[in-house]
Amino acid sequence: MNWPTHGSNPHYLYKAAGIRQPEQIYDFSANINPLGPPKSLWKNWGDFFQEIVYYPDPKATSLRKKLAEREGLHKDQVFIGNGGAEIISLIGKWLTGKRVMIIEPSFSEYEQACRVNECSISYFFIDHNGKIDVPHLSEELTDQDALFLCNPNNPTGIYFEKQVIEQILTTCSEKKCYLIVDEAFYDFVDAYQPLVPLLNQFPNLILIRSMTKMYAIPGVRLGYMMADAEIVQALQNQQSHWSVNGIALKAGERCLDEKHYVEQTRLFVRKERERLFRTFRKHRFDFLPSAVNFYLLRDSSMEDQSIFFHFLLKEGIVPRHTYNFPGIEGKWLRFAIRSEKENDILLEVMEKWRAIHQSSL
Ligand SMILES: Cc1ncc(COP(=O)(O)O)c(C=O)c1O
Structure with missing residues (x-):
C-alpha cells in the first residue's frame, strides 16, 4: 500500500486506503x-500583507535577534528556516556522505534528508515504553558523525528529560559526534527543561x-535552529536566498509575544489529554x-491496527497511520488532541468500536 508519508491532506489517505471519504471528517492526523493561530495574527494580517511587495530580509535579522534575546544566545547562533522541515533538509545536506544514527521510531524526514545526501544510516530503537537505554546507545554509537533525536518524540509523544539528553550529549561529545535534537513540540511540554x-x-x-505546531501556522512555514555559529553559517551558505517569506518573518515575531497563548494551550492540551486518557483507560x-x-x-x-484504522476512516475519524515509522509499523495509530467537540466525537466513535469488539478482549 502506498500510504502518505505525513499527516494532514486526508484525501490522500482515503485514496490510499480505497475508502470513499465521508462528507464530514475530523482530522486527527496533523x-x-x-486552539488555532493566536488572535493577534488575524488582527495584524493586514500589516503582514504589506510585506508581499518587498523581498524579505535574507538574513532574517529582526526575528533572529528577538529569538536570540529570548534564549540568551548571540544572534549568530540562531538560524531561521522555512519550517523545521527546511532545516532538517539543510542539515542533511551539511552531513553529506557522513555516518548518521537515528533514534527510531521518529519523524521520517531525518532519514529522507540523510538518504538523499548519501549518508550511511543506522538506527537505534527506543524500548517498548518509549524510553532510551542510554548505556546500550553509548555502546552502539561507534564511529557515528551525527545522532538524530526527536524530543518530545514524534510519534510517541514521550518527553526525554534533560538528564537523559545530557548523558547522551556527553557520550556524543566524547565520540566526536553531533547530537541533533529536534524540539518541534517542546513548547507543549508542561515541565520542559531547557537545553539551550x-x-x-x-x-x-x-x-x-x-x-x-504551537502557533498553528503550517501553511506559513517557519522554524529555527540554535547551534554553534559555524554550523549556522554552514547552513546559511546552503539555504536559497529569500527562502523564508516576509509574512512568516513578521508573523514569527508576533508569535514570540504570545506567552499567555502558549500557557493557555498547554493548559487546554493537558486537560483534554487527561480527559481522553481516562476514557481510553476505562475502555x-x-x-x-x-x-x-x-x-x-x-x-x-490486535497486533496490526489496520481493521481499527479502516473502521475509523469510514466513521470520518482520520488518525495518522504508523506504517512508515520504523519499529512500530502499523502497530499503533497516532492521534492529535483536537478541540473539545472533536475529541468528544472521537470518544463516541471509540466507544462504538469497543461495543462491537468487546468480545475479543
Ligand atoms: C518532529 C517534527 N519535526 C519537524 C517537523 C517539521 O515541521 P515544520 O516544517 O512545519 O516546522 C515536523 C512536522 O511534522 C515534526 O513532526
Missing part, C-alpha cells in the same frame, strides 16, 4: 495547536524548533503516556 544553556558548553549540540485501549498534543493508541487485542 498535530498542530487545537548546554549550547555554549557543547558545540556539538544542534537544536531544531518549529513554529508551525481498555492501550496508549503511551504522552507529554504533548498527540499520542499513540492501539487496540491491544
Whole structure:
C-alpha cells in the first residue's frame, strides 16, 4: 500500500486506503495547536500583507535577534528556516556522505534528508515504553558523525528529560559526534527543561524548533535552529536566498509575544489529554503516556491496527497511520488532541468500536 508519508491532506489517505471519504471528517492526523493561530495574527494580517511587495530580509535579522534575546544566545547562533522541515533538509545536506544514527521510531524526514545526501544510516530503537537505554546507545554509537533525536518524540509523544539528553550529549561529545535534537513540540511540554544553556558548553549540540505546531501556522512555514555559529553559517551558505517569506518573518515575531497563548494551550492540551486518557483507560485501549498534543493508541487485542484504522476512516475519524515509522509499523495509530467537540466525537466513535469488539478482549 502506498500510504502518505505525513499527516494532514486526508484525501490522500482515503485514496490510499480505497475508502470513499465521508462528507464530514475530523482530522486527527496533523498535530498542530487545537486552539488555532493566536488572535493577534488575524488582527495584524493586514500589516503582514504589506510585506508581499518587498523581498524579505535574507538574513532574517529582526526575528533572529528577538529569538536570540529570548534564549540568551548571540544572534549568530540562531538560524531561521522555512519550517523545521527546511532545516532538517539543510542539515542533511551539511552531513553529506557522513555516518548518521537515528533514534527510531521518529519523524521520517531525518532519514529522507540523510538518504538523499548519501549518508550511511543506522538506527537505534527506543524500548517498548518509549524510553532510551542510554548505556546500550553509548555502546552502539561507534564511529557515528551525527545522532538524530526527536524530543518530545514524534510519534510517541514521550518527553526525554534533560538528564537523559545530557548523558547522551556527553557520550556524543566524547565520540566526536553531533547530537541533533529536534524540539518541534517542546513548547507543549508542561515541565520542559531547557537545553539551550548546554549550547555554549557543547558545540556539538544542534537544536531544531518549529513554529508551525504551537502557533498553528503550517501553511506559513517557519522554524529555527540554535547551534554553534559555524554550523549556522554552514547552513546559511546552503539555504536559497529569500527562502523564508516576509509574512512568516513578521508573523514569527508576533508569535514570540504570545506567552499567555502558549500557557493557555498547554493548559487546554493537558486537560483534554487527561480527559481522553481516562476514557481510553476505562475502555481498555492501550496508549503511551504522552507529554504533548498527540499520542499513540492501539487496540491491544490486535497486533496490526489496520481493521481499527479502516473502521475509523469510514466513521470520518482520520488518525495518522504508523506504517512508515520504523519499529512500530502499523502497530499503533497516532492521534492529535483536537478541540473539545472533536475529541468528544472521537470518544463516541471509540466507544462504538469497543461495543462491537468487546468480545475479543
Ligand atoms: C518532529 C517534527 N519535526 C519537524 C517537523 C517539521 O515541521 P515544520 O516544517 O512545519 O516546522 C515536523 C512536522 O511534522 C515534526 O513532526
